[in-house]
Amino acid sequence: MTDHHTSQSDESAAGTGRRKRKRCRRRCGDGVCKRLVDLDAGETGTVERVGRRGRRRLRSMGVRRGKEIKVCSKHPFGGPVVVDVGQSTVSLSRAHARDLEVATEG
Amino acid sequence: MSVPSRVLLMRHPNVGKSALFNRLAGTSITESNYPGTTVDYTESELVRSDGSVPIVDVPGTFSLSPSDRAEAVAVEMLEDSPAATVVCVLDATQIERGLNLAVEILERDRDVIVALNMFDEARREGVDIDVDRLSELLGVPVVPTIAVDGTGIDALQARLDDARNPSVQRILERVADEGPDGGESEPSIAVADPSPPVDERTPADGETGGDDRTPDEDGENALGTGQRWNLVDAIVARTVSYRETDASLSDQIGRLAVSPRTGIPFAVAVLYGVWTVFSAVAGFFTDGYFVPLFDDYWLPWLQSAFPMEGSWLYFLVVGDPTATNSFEAFGVLTSGLFVAIGVVLPAILTLYAILAVLEDSGYMARLAVLLDAAFRRIGLDGFAIVPMVLSFGCNVPGVAATRSLETEKQRFLTMTLLSVFIPCGAQLGVMLSLIPQYTGYILLYLLAGFFVFGAVLNRLVPGSAPDIVIDIPPMRQPRVANVTTKLSVRVRGFVTTAIPFVLLGVAVVNVLYLGGAVEWLANTFRPVLSGWFGVPGETVPALIAGFMRKDLAVAQLSAVSMTPFQTITSVVMVSLYFPCVATFAMLIKEGRESGGVLKVLGGALATLLAALFVWGGLLRLIGIALGVA
Numbered sequence: 096m097t098d099h100h101t102s103q104s105d106e107s108a109a110g111t112g113r114r115k116r117k118r119c120r121r122r123c124g125d126g127v128c129k130r131l132v133d134l135d136a137g138e139t140g141t142v143e144r145v146g147r148r149g150r151r152r153l154r155s156m157g158v159r160r161g162k163e164i165k166v167c168s169k170h171p172f173g174g175p176v177v178v179d180v181g182q183s184t185v186s187l188s189r190a191h192a193r194d195l196e197v198a199t200e201g
Numbered sequence: 202m203s204v205p206s207r208v209l210l211m212r213h214p215n216v217g218k219s220a221l222f223n224r225l226a227g228t229s230i231t232e233s234n235y236p237g238t239t240v241d242y243t244e245s246e247l248v249r250s251d252g253s254v255p256i257v258d259v260p261g262t263f264s265l266s267p268s269d270r271a272e273a274v275a276v277e278m279l280e281d282s283p284a285a286t287v288v289c290v291l292d293a294t295q296i297e298r299g300l301n302l303a304v305e306i307l308e309r310d311r312d313v314i315v316a317l318n319m320f321d322e323a324r325r326e327g328v329d330i331d332v333d334r335l336s337e338l339l340g341v342p343v344v345p346t347i348a349v350d351g352t353g354i355d356a357l358q359a360r361l362d363d364a365r366n367p368s369v370q371r372i373l374e375r376v377a378d379e380g381p382d383g384g385e386s387e388p389s390i391a392v393a394d395p396s397p398p399v400d401e402r403t404p405a406d407g408e409t410g411g412d413d414r415t416p417d418e419d420g421e422n423a424l425g426t427g428q429r430w431n432l433v434d435a436i437v438a439r440t441v442s443y444r445e446t447d448a449s450l451s452d453q454i455g456r457l458a459v460s461p462r463t464g465i466p467f468a469v470a471v472l473y474g475v476w477t478v479f480s481a482v483a484g485f486f487t488d489g490y491f492v493p494l495f496d497d498y499w500l501p502w503l504q505s506a507f508p509m510e511g512s513w514l515y516f517l518v519v520g521d522p523t524a525t526n527s528f529e530a531f532g533v534l535t536s537g538l539f540v541a542i543g544v545v546l547p548a549i550l551t552l553y554a555i556l557a558v559l560e561d562s563g564y565m566a567r568l569a570v571l572l573d574a575a576f577r578r579i580g581l582d583g584f585a586i587v588p589m590v591l592s593f594g595c596n597v598p599g600v601a602a603t604r605s606l607e608t609e610k611q612r613f614l615t616m617t618l619l620s621v622f623i624p625c626g627a628q629l630g631v632m633l634s635l636i637p638q639y640t641g642y643i644l645l646y647l648l649a650g651f652f653v654f655g656a657v658l659n660r661l662v663p664g665s666a667p668d669i670v671i672d673i674p675p676m677r678q679p680r681v682a683n684v685t686t687k688l689s690v691r692v693r694g695f696v697t698t699a700i701p702f703v704l705l706g707v708a709v710v711n712v713l714y715l716g717g718a719v720e721w722l723a724n725t726f727r728p729v730l731s732g733w734f735g736v737p738g739e740t741v742p743a744l745i746a747g748f749m750r751k752d753l754a755v756a757q758l759s760a761v762s763m764t765p766f767q768t769i770t771s772v773v774m775v776s777l778y779f780p781c782v783a784t785f786a787m788l789i790k791e792g793r794e795s796g797g798v799l800k801v802l803g804g805a806l807a808t809l810l811a812a813l814f815v816w817g818g819l820l821r822l823i824g825i826a827l828g829v830a
């Protein structure tokens with residue numbers, strides 16, 4: 096778990112939006128790194144990176160790196176993504192969910 | 202520690218919903234506006250054996266680096282009272298993020314005592330907290346409480362003087378010394394390091410950017426966000442254990458209510474249920490008690506007992522001496538009193554009770570999530586549901602609630618749409634009493650207008666809706682005590698502000714009648730009224746009354762002889778056209794905070810004129826098409 100952290104921070108230091116998206120498809124940690132928005136309802140993962148968008152609010156609500164995250168539901172027509180993190184349930188906009196990276200099993 | 206000079210209750214939004222405050226506070230609870238802002242807070246006196254101290258319910262905040270205006274006020278209130286004792290109210294079921302706030306407050310060098318609220322619920326949900334150990338690690342008293350039934354409140358009161366202000370460095374050391382609980386793996390090594398802990402994320406990662414801290418708090422006691430969370434994780438690892446429990450019924454309902462497939466039918470059912478209960482209960486009191494009381498006893502008695510029949514005073518106070526029902530007499534003490542007490546009060550009471558239950562159950566947040574996508578189409582977001590639903594009670598608190606929206610565009614859009622399209626509870630009450638068979642359709646027509654004009658305004662007004670994060674609290678059974686407290690505050694507000702307006706409204710209309718102004722206005726506006734809307738000029742008095750009170754205006758319409766479709770059209774017109782005086786005043790007040798009075802009022806008036814003529818005219822076209830106009 097430790098070495099991928101370093102490689103990640105190296106990359107995101109130079110990362111632009113496009114590069115981040117690309118990086119999402121490569122393997123990270125013991126799983127695959129995906130954007131939260133690409134997870135289906137019911138899928139789980141571990142928060143890898145909380146994007147700059149709304150980060151302050153999300154982190155104060157407990158959405159932060161290393162936490163287990165589960166997608167409860169995704170609302171249609173570009174609606175919000177509802178997730179379980181820790182003991183809390185939080186609804187993120189699609190833009191937030193695109194900007195949040197999650198390590199998943201498969 | 203000495204006796205506190207002032208007590209601040211700090212918490213997350215939604216935590217305990219001020220139940221704890223109500224337990225601690227004396228009887229004189231006052232709601233105030235934080236100077237220079239539009240954020241409200243509640244204040245009272247905490248009665249102690251040796252006198253009383255002010256106690257303030259600070260607006261809920263997730264952290265001390267504010268991300269909205271209510272949070273900014275919370276931080277400012279903390280900063281303005283350096284000597285205050287802070288009661289940090291944590292939701293024991295979500296202890297992690299509560300501790301995050303608690304640690305952040307400790308970093309600001311305040312005397313702190315922690316109330317672990319909803320302790321019973323946490324235990325039921327499998328969250329076991331070692332209170333003594335937590336207290337030891339934090340170095341402050343920790344008191345388990347159950348605000349809804351009063352458990353732990355006395356203990357909290359008794360230990361207020363023990364509030365402490367430990368340095369965060371000491372907490373870090375204590376946590377490091379104690380070692381993790383039961384040999385479990387250490388969640389973070391950062392805090393075990395005696396030197397100032399370093400977050401594992403490097404600044405280059407962008408995760409510990411300066412945006413998390415303001416420069417003046419970077420004292421030796423301040424932690425970065427990452428460090429703070431590491432400390433919280435370490436404390437949790439040493440004091441909290443989680444057991445697996447089955448999802449409770451309310452958990453399952455809460456889950457179903459927020460998934461799109463089940464949530465939307467659920468929402469339709471809830472809203473329909475609310476409507477049914479509202480109309481049934483309000484009608485029960487109005488038709489069952491107040492109509493007979495006023496029509497059979499009060500009206501005939503006043504008509505015969507009031508002296509000087511035929512004088513202007515009689516006309517003003519009693520109205521028509523031959524009227525047989527209280528709607529049509531139209532005197533201050535006949536129709537005025539009847540509308541205010543007999544019709545509007547039961548309606549408002551019922552609606553406020555339903556709203557309080559909805560708020561306290563945690564359902565509003567779910568409704569906000571479900572409606573977010575729809576509201577985004579009209580430039581708003583899910584949070585707009587709160588002012589919208591409140592407006593069904595009364596437009597005034599609805600407009601006031603737009604304060605919580607983030608951008609000027611959203612505030613303008615919401616307050617304009619609300620004041621134009623949402624009929625208030627008082628008006629609905631009168632509608633239900635006079636034209637129950639059409640009320641539902643009129644409501645739907647107005648709601649459709651809300652979204653159509655919202656979509657148009659969204660195009661016209663520059664700006665975008667920000668992305669929002671909605672915290673979804675667990676579904677909880679609303680407590681009677683909480684609901685009644687809320688209800689009594691709101692009803693008291695209604696009785697003191699609205700009833701005088703209703704009586705004054707009747708008086709103004711009657712004076713205009715006596716002076717001949719109503720006749721003149723009716724003649725002047727007749728071409729527009731009958732030409733464009735297809736309603737008789739006799740609706741003018743109602744439109745005048747509508748300036749004062751919408752409920753009164755609808756009551757006044759009942760005295761005009763019209764076809765059913767004309768009645769519907771005129772009721773829709775009364776709804777769309779000028780907001781009542783109280784809402785108008787609120788628009789001016791809030792407009793000042795949202796881009797200037799002229800801009801807001803100008804925009805709102807232009808919208809309402811457009812809405813009145815387009816939406817009112819369209820209704821007539823629909824009527825013509827259906828062959829009923």
